[in-house]
Amino acid sequence: MIKFYEKRKIFFALSAAIMIVGLVALFINGVNLSIQFKGGAIIKYSYTGEMDAEVAADKATEILNRNTEVQLTEDLATHSKKIVFNLSGNSGLDANDQDKFDAELKKAFPDAQLELSESNVVQPFIGKRFLTNGLIALGLTSLFIIIYVRFRFKKISGLSAGVIGLIALVHDVLVVFFIFVIFKMPINDSFIAVTLTIIGYSINDTIVIYDRIRENKPYFEKKTFEELVDTSINQSLSRSINTSITTGISILIVCILAFAYNIDSIKTFAIPMLVGVISGCYSTVCLAGPMLVMWHKRQQEA
Template identity: 30%
Template sequence: AVDANVLIYERTKEELRAGKSLGKAIADGYGNAFSAIFDSNLTSIITGVVLFYFGTGPIRGFATTMIIGLVASFLTAVFLTRIVYEALLAKDKLKNVTFTTSITKDLLTNPKINFLAARKVGYLIPAGIIVLGAISMSTIGLNNGIDFTGGRNYVVRFDQDVKTDEVRDMLDAQLDGSVSVIQIGTPDQVRVSTNYKIDDSDPSVDQEIESKLFEGVKSLLPAGTTLDQFTGQYIQSSQKVGPSMADDIKNAAILAVIFAMICMAAYILLRFRDISFSVGAFASVAVTTLCIISFYTLLWKVLPFSMEVDQTFIAAILTIIGYSINDTVVVFDRIRETIGLYPKRDRYQVINDALNSTLCRTFNTSLTTLVVVLCIFILGGATIRSFTFAILLGIIIGTYSTLFVATPIAYELQKKKINKKAAAEAGK
């Protein structure tokens, strides 16, 4: 939601630096930022629709909330805040507003970074991460959750705080080692996941596993607790995902991610009428997605929290696809605007200027979003830590991909097109 506000205020600051009056600067700030805000919100809504269509249960709820939030924040940022500003301007109550502070007044006002000169190194870094991820995928693999492997989940609440390592050790022998235990919410509650006898459809297997759970954790229960008491009072919920259902969920998740990336590329092509922008956007979201997956296969045995790859992880990936495309759309919108004003200007200069002129907005949006997600990561509890970690990675990698993947690729393709046109004209 902060993205639209940052865009408007950054454009307003540019207009003020150009010498316009406050009223004119605010009006032009809203007007010039509108197309980028509209495109970035609509691309995020598209990923939300994809998520709703392919997701199930809580994931659909998340997608619905995201879509409602996007529509609400768009209306608030574009229309309601403007009404407030116009009302305050009419009453002469905004005379001293500068949209800056003493600290940020000169922050990234005229950066001269040559992004395109560093594009080859920019390509190599994510390529290296993806190659390492591919090697790790073929050797270590991903920590696939029950959604993708099939299995059973049990949420168990004890009368006292427990340690997940101790609970796992107790259950390993009972369930032949195919068990994972993570803390959920409070220290006295854990989620036990197991693939034990998942291929066996006999109803008695459910009772067998509950009995094994009971025998494994009996020492953590009050003396005299029976199996019936354990299943009735201590097991808070249970869930079973069969192998065929897991395969269906996994296939739907892969389709959802691919379909979302194709939708992004198609929308960019529709809006910008240039295949170079479309290819750059697709490459950016693909690189971001593959880098996140690479980090998950490289780190899941190292980091001290669960990094399961399940439907929630796919929701994070789709959210990041929508988020990372926002940065790309803003830069592409500025390139299109500059080309419209100066069609004969050198394309290398146009694209570098666009990246530099939108850098403050990129920095502000990424930093504010990062702070929010970091708070959720630290304070949000174990159940969503894997989700928020994927979002954290996505914000960093998505911002990098806009600067060093999407825009440079668009430049390479545009340069070829311009050179080809020049060669054809010279031949005439």
């Protein structure tokens, strides 16, 4: 049997190291907010053949004298390809600028047969509202999780279980955030989607272990709380690992397809999601249980 509580310092040190690496990357790379959050213009073209996103971004920046991000997408069913230009700034494009951009872009890539398919302007206040609403959604989700766990697991100190579950979720959210920072991926709606998904995935895994602790508690009345938690985690370990492996393989396949077809929008979802699944399993097994024992011991000492 693995004694998770005894090894807690190793797990805490590993998590601390991950946080430090993430903070260093944050200091070096900064936070790259997408057009959806900071405002600008989004222009989509359909194209044929092959295009290089970096070359297209450089050309668009040269034409408009504005920082431009480019994403390539492909519909796997119809094989239709689109190139998306995200133009940062506090305004969109007027008719003259867009006509100039269209003409110069088609001149620069004559073989791509570019055709304008969509043009949208995102005002800064709309992007700010979108970001605010996304953060509110994360906050409300966390609050409801604490309330649910608080009443669902009264027999194992529901408040401590809820707070520790939240700490594990914050750990996973930070890991996902740092993945976006390290790989210099723009913080966009994919970040909100991945974060909410990982929160649900991770708390579900944690609740399974809490449920096992509650079921085992009547049989461990003469043993320590540490033994109860360690035993319960070990009994749930294969389930947690197998679930994570199964989920991870599915996401890995999505990652491979995203890289094979160079679909940036899928990459920004699948890569953080894959890391988040691993982090969710790790935080549930290696962090939540030992922290619950620490909380219980401090309550007894008080």
